[in-house]
Amino acid sequence: MIMILIAILIWAALFYLNIRLSRSASLPYAGAIVPIIFGIALLVLWEAIVRGLSVPRVLLPPPSSIVATFFTALPILFTDFVQTVVKGALSGYILGCSAAIGAAILVDQYSFLRRGLLPIGNFVAALPIIGLAPILVMWFGFDWESKAAVVVVMVFFPVLVNAVEGLQDTDQMQRDLIRTYGSSYWQALIKLRLPAALPFIFNGLKIASTLALIGAIVAEFFGSPVKGMGFRISTAVGQLNLELVWAEILVVAMVGTGTYGVLSYFEQRLTFWHPSQRERTKP
Amino acid sequence: MNQLLRMTGSAAIDGTPIFSQLDLVLTPHSWTCLLGASGVGKSTVLRLFAGLAEGITFNGSLSKPGCVAMMAQQDLLMPWLSVMDNVLLGASLRGERADKPRARDRLEQVGLADHADKLPAALSGGQRQRVALARTLMEDRAVVLLDEPFSALDALTRAQMQELTAELLAGRTVLLVTHDPNEAARLGQTILIMTPTGLVDIAAPTSPIPRDIHAADVLRAQADLFDHLRRPT
Numbered sequence: 001m002i003m004i005l006i007a008i009l010i011w012a013a014l015f016y017l018n019i020r021l022s023r024s025a026s027l028p029y030a031g032a033i034v035p036i037i038f039g040i041a042l043l044v045l046w047e048a049i050v051r052g053l054s055v056p057r058v059l060l061p062p063p064s065s066i067v068a069t070f071f072t073a074l075p076i077l078f079t080d081f082v083q084t085v086v087k088g089a090l091s092g093y094i095l096g097c098s099a100a101i102g103a104a105i106l107v108d109q110y111s112f113l114r115r116g117l118l119p120i121g122n123f124v125a126a127l128p129i130i131g132l133a134p135i136l137v138m139w140f141g142f143d144w145e146s147k148a149a150v151v152v153v154m155v156f157f158p159v160l161v162n163a164v165e166g167l168q169d170t171d172q173m174q175r176d177l178i179r180t181y182g183s184s185y186w187q188a189l190i191k192l193r194l195p196a197a198l199p200f201i202f203n204g205l206k207i208a209s210t211l212a213l214i215g216a217i218v219a220e221f222f223g224s225p226v227k228g229m230g231f232r233i234s235t236a237v238g239q240l241n242l243e244l245v246w247a248e249i250l251v252v253a254m255v256g257t258g259t260y261g262v263l264s265y266f267e268q269r270l271t272f273w274h275p276s277q278r279e280r281t282k283p
Numbered sequence: 284m285n286q287l288l289r290m291t292g293s294a295a296i297d298g299t300p301i302f303s304q305l306d307l308v309l310t311p312h313s314w315t316c317l318l319g320a321s322g323v324g325k326s327t328v329l330r331l332f333a334g335l336a337e338g339i340t341f342n343g344s345l346s347k348p349g350c351v352a353m354m355a356q357q358d359l360l361m362p363w364l365s366v367m368d369n370v371l372l373g374a375s376l377r378g379e380r381a382d383k384p385r386a387r388d389r390l391e392q393v394g395l396a397d398h399a400d401k402l403p404a405a406l407s408g409g410q411r412q413r414v415a416l417a418r419t420l421m422e423d424r425a426v427v428l429l430d431e432p433f434s435a436l437d438a439l440t441r442a443q444m445q446e447l448t449a450e451l452l453a454g455r456t457v458l459l460v461t462h463d464p465n466e467a468a469r470l471g472q473t474i475l476i477m478t479p480t481g482l483v484d485i486a487a488p489t490s491p492i493p494r495d496i497h498a499a500d501v502l503r504a505q506a507d508l509f510d511h512l513r514r515p516t
Contacts, residue, residue: 173355176335180353181422183376191376195363273362273402 007048092151166200292343
């Protein structure tokens with residue numbers, strides 16, 4: 001009971017500190033410190049409540065033992081990371097996104113493709129992954145190839161739709177002007193249309209990055225070699241080794257945040273001219 | 284280019300007639316102003332001269348002006364390119380070597396040499412339109428098509444831009460599509476009103492352009508144009 005009391009006291013103290021910090025706008029890095037303090041407060045509260053009320057660790061392990069498991073199981077986690085994220089998700093993501101952008105250029109050029117391909121893409125995107133994954137595992141085998149295939153199917157449509165919309169964002173006047181300069185279709189595409197489409201394409205890429213992780217992990221539930229994050233999660237749950245499950249979740253969270261951060265960085269660098277980015281850089 | 288630019292015939296878009304029996308002649312090395320009600324086909328004429336004819340069914344003869352330079356109501360600058368790179372856009376699109384000193388001269392002419400490295404977003408509307416003018420000059424074409432290039436500017440900036448453009452495009456064959464009788468009276472060496480039944484030639488002042496806003500002949504031509512535009516057709 002005392003532990004919970006102390007935890008609530010610490011939490012209240014940090015809460016107070018955060019309020020003070022967010023009110024004093026003069027402090028540098030307040031924007032970064034405030035969420036970090038909030039996170040620490042949350043972890044302290046979690047740890048103390050789980051220990052104080054002796055919550056069964058199957059229901060909710062304390063963060064300290066999750067971190068401990070994370071470090072002891074590092075070799076396993078790394079193998080799973082390579083299998084699921086690098087081989088499955090990343091290769092599928094790159095394949096699916098480049099195919100989608102290529103298809104978007106074709107769809108934009110030939111309107112019969114827009115009428116034909118977009119409905120089919122829409123249909124495939126509406127298929128539940130639970131139904132799709134076992135079929136693709138049958139087709140492409142247990143190893144990472146089938147996971148990459150699931151990811152390709154999942155990321156293709158959102159990137160395609162966004163890229164097509166972006167390519168049509170340039171107005172007729174702009175295209176006319178470019179034509180009077182005597183540029184060819186491809187030069188206009190590379191110099192005008194693709195840069196103009198970038199804000200839209202990045203939207204699609206960001207949505208697709210989380211979908212790719214989900215797809216690669218869930219697809220492993222339907223068959224995989226004895227490694228991979230999805231495989232580890234499903235077997236560790238069976239062994240009631242919930243710390244390992246949480247450690248895998250920690251890895252997924254870090255990968256997801258990292259990917260999003262990298263994409264946002266490139267988005268900011270490449271679409272600095274877009275109003276959505278200019279707003280953000282203003283103080 | 285001393286040959287007459289002439290367009291005779293009729294045009295339709297998707298089966299809807301836009302104009303018929305038009306006979307438009309552009310006098311070389313001078314400014315022709317084209318006025319008229321909205322929807323009468325001024326932009327279609329411009330697009331046909333620019334060679335952007337897809338979707339337009341044109342019956343008649345049109346002496347091809349070859350390459351033209353075009354300037355529109357919007358500046359149409361690429362927001363991700365600096366002012367300098369925007370001026371060099373034509374060369375970069377054709378894959379030619381960028382002639383930076385000449386681009387710098389053009390920016391100097393429009394008074395924006397100090398802004399060469401800025402992004403278009405950092406400039407005012409009038410400055411952006413001056414960049415568009417520099418880009419048009421950079422193309423160095425004998426025929427220049429202007430599609431209401433000053434209509435989005437405030438009155439003061441517009442007057443300055445009219446003077447600057449007239450000065451810098453001197454000696455070229457210019458077709459200016461406009462809604463503004465004052466603009467036509469200041470800049471037109473031939474002034475034509477486009478109506479559904481054909482072109483009406485309005486006597487333009489004979490003094491050199493750009494004409495003074497207060498000049499008696501400009502005011503007379505302006506009033507004359509107003510009367511013609513108002514007259515029910």
